Amino acid sequence: MSFAGLVLDGLLALSLPVLAWRALSARDLYRAVILFITFGVILALAWARLGAPDIALAEAAIGAGITGALLLNTVGGLSRKNDKDDERPDEPTDRVGRPWRTRLAVTVPVTILAGGLAWAVLSFPAPVVDMPSLVGEAVAEGEVSHPVTAVLLDYRSYDTFLEIGVLLLAALCVWSLGLSAVRSTAPEAVSGSPVLAGFVRLLAPAMVVSGVYLLWAGTSQPGGAFQAGAVLGALGVVMVLTGLLVPSLGRGGVVRAGLALGFAVFLLVGVVSMLATGGFLAYPEGFEYGLILAIEFFLTFSIALTLTALFTTVPPREKGGGA
Amino acid sequence: MSSVDMYLLSGVAVFAVCAYALVVHAHLIRKVIAINMMGSGVFVLLTAIARRGDETDPVPHAMVLTGIVVAVSATAFALAVVRKLHEATGHAYLPEEGEDAPPDGGGG
Amino acid sequence: MASVFENTNWMLAPILVPLAAATVAFLLMGIRGEARRNAQNAVGLAAALGVALSALALWAMVSGGGPVRYELGGWEAPLGINLYADGLSVFMLITTAIVGGAGSVYALGYFSGREGEDARRKEDLQDETGSFWPLWMFLWASMNGMFLAADAFNLYITLEILGLSAAALITLGGTRMAFSAGMRYLMVSLLGSLAYLLGVALLYGSFGALDLATLGEAASPIPPVWAALALISLGMALKTGLFPLHFWMPAAYTSAPSAASAILAGLVGKASFYLLLRVWFDVFGGSAPPAAGQIPGVLGAVAIVWGAVMAMRQTRIKTLLAYSSVSQMGYLFLLFALVSGAAPERSFEAWGGGVYLVLAHACAKAAMFMAAGVVIYSVGHDEIPRLRGIFQKLPISVATFAVGGITMMGLPTSGGFTAKYLLFTASVGTGQWWYSLVVLAGSILAALYLLRFLNPALIQVPTAKVYRDAPQIMSGTAFVLAVFSVFLGLMSAPLFELLSVGAPFPSGTMGGS
């Protein structure tokens, strides 16, 4: 690696903990969230440098984008309520959350932790298992040529199956709280802006196209259901923010089914393959590519919908019920 | 020191900094941010590990992708609970002393 | 002879059945009122039955042919993910099948309150959003998934499912205390899983594999392995609530709806404890210095005493039970000190004793939380000073409390007796007699804190008004489960035989006890 590359890596590696520190000790919460988003963008850059474009894309869309929007919306919601019944100002009361004695008491174990971990990661032995070549050999024989997609949807498909379960569960958890509908915390000047509406109209088709492209390309190059779902989910969040999509996302049954679709299809493919080949998620010979693409298609849809639903937090309207 | 080593240490540093902040800061949104970034620290470590050999190892990449989705799920739920807690008590802190006593202030 | 039970696909049933049920119950959330409740109840009970059946099938399979390995997707480890079932896994599956099954039946009655029925209710008895069943099914699937997992990263995902669904079950309590307790539990749980994930990353960095068996073969005493063991232990001790990391426990168990408290206190903490057992003895068997086991051992001993003393000072039944859990979970951690002790032939005794207490405590504690739920359902609160003489009105629930108490105290014929007896003899046998004193002290203290409620409850005085009769199914389930825990001591022989399949220690001469 060139000297310039080394310097760039050094700067990125150094700026991550510094940004984390700045974000967490920022004066007010808005600043903290903005620094959190900056952290996410730098993280995406670091991942691009580390040869992980798949993760960089997902981080930019989900880690920085959607998580940032979630945080901003929550901070906005909390501070607006504070204006109303101003019992105890939330900010910036917690700058010094704990007395210095506590801070010192925390610093000591954390320093030991950091030192121990640094020692541990610098003394990794040569790995016993040569995973890259194991994957390489399997990919050479399989129908899916992008190794990350092959790992996610074939060799470790059970993990991905459970992970889609986590997404469904998250929507369920949020709905179980029965939160009242919160209007977008964006100021009216923003949500009603014709410029923004025009922008989203321009953006939406482009994002849909890139989402579909990412999905389709994922079997042979970076991309796949997660990246596609993340891009479309981000579009969903933008559309909710601009009022183009109502927070309750429409009719209950349809939304519910949409959220569960990806997980249900995955489960179904698993069980059917169990009947066909005798092994859960062991795709029948020759159907590998088609089944993976089919699963990915439904996953993309459900991931995008779930990410949007996690942002709105409001369960869909039921038949006959008003919000 | 190679690039990979720098990223390995960077991941460790992010984890430690966030662990500190998680304990020291009281506001729940800060805690949520701290936990989310702590996860990112682990992800940096994993991606750096994937880069050690001559070939890039796709398995940690898959783990990180999974981890990112799990992290956003957990963060979304945590923030929803923060909002609920704020609705119920008027603030976004956890009660400090006396684990059983509900926090004072706010309507019933 | 190809019996149905020889099909290894049974291994997936305890995971897939609750997951499918969770999906269906989630879709049913859209229906309103009675229809939704009936449909969700049916789905939940069917799943409970499915889990019980598959646990039995696995019991037959494992006792007949030894540990079973299943290659998911047809991919061999370390490239693919495997499932693995030995005696311990099946034992844990049976535990969730019994306690989870009872919890499901109890929930039928618990959530049957009608909307607007009573303004004085303290807990959300209605489950207005219909979230209990899907959450509980996800939780159940995650626990079973943990017990069968043979892959370090797969375990991380199951841990996250466990943490999210358990936290949401706590917030179903619907009170301010439930929201803060749920939030605290969520933080603790996420932190615990992240510590675990960092440990897994260190292991992957060292050996390039995630498969537990591969890791177990490769593990050697090097810095990343020590760090990983420390991180994983810390994370799991946090999620299990080992003293002094138990701070989240009392509020969480108290403020959750009692149907959920029973499941949380009975099962959820045990799942992370199981992971700890796996990692210590199966993965790091030889790499941890023997003295390391003294750390959890000593903390466990402190927990036994501290939890019991705190339990004595409580004025609510549910907080009393929660602190009792702090104390009883302490017993489990004794086994780490006893196994790494001087006499290896005692190891199976100590290990088996700890594991047996998992089942015994799960049954008894769940039953007692269910009984507390009946009290709250009927009287509207669980404050001990206002429940004097409540035996006259709620005899079965007070009896449940007393019967469950037999296991807590470790009196003969109960599962608690078998377990604590084994821990006792193991501590004497390894020359660590001080632990045997703690085992005894814990039992005496348990008697004392249980009497804190039983004494006033049993006296003959005019008592609190019961303004609503709890469905029979609630008090009945609790009582049956408590009675079961008392007879567990008599049926230990087949269970220990099961535990010896693939156990990390030779079972030697020990059959039953």
Place this chain on the structure above:
Amino acid sequence: MIPALINAASMFFVVAGAFFFLAGTVGLLRFPDVYTRLHSLTKADNTGLGLMMVGLAIQSGSILVALKMALAWLFVLVSGATAAHLISTTALKSGLRIWRKE
């Protein structure tokens, strides 16, 4: 001869782009209010990005890559303009005064 020329041209555009970025950042740090800061940031950065992309497009030697870069630049322009508009409108509505030289 030709490769050297291409290299030189590409170098020129990238360095020029970097200069605009630098100028934009200095403006962000030095200008007195949100409106002038936005002005410096959006204008200078968009120009800087455009110049850099021209430099990189020359270097890549592929029409397709050059077109992709042009598209990316267009998206940045559109989203930058929208964001700047939203920030300034919000600032105006929430009563942030425009800076005037005293």
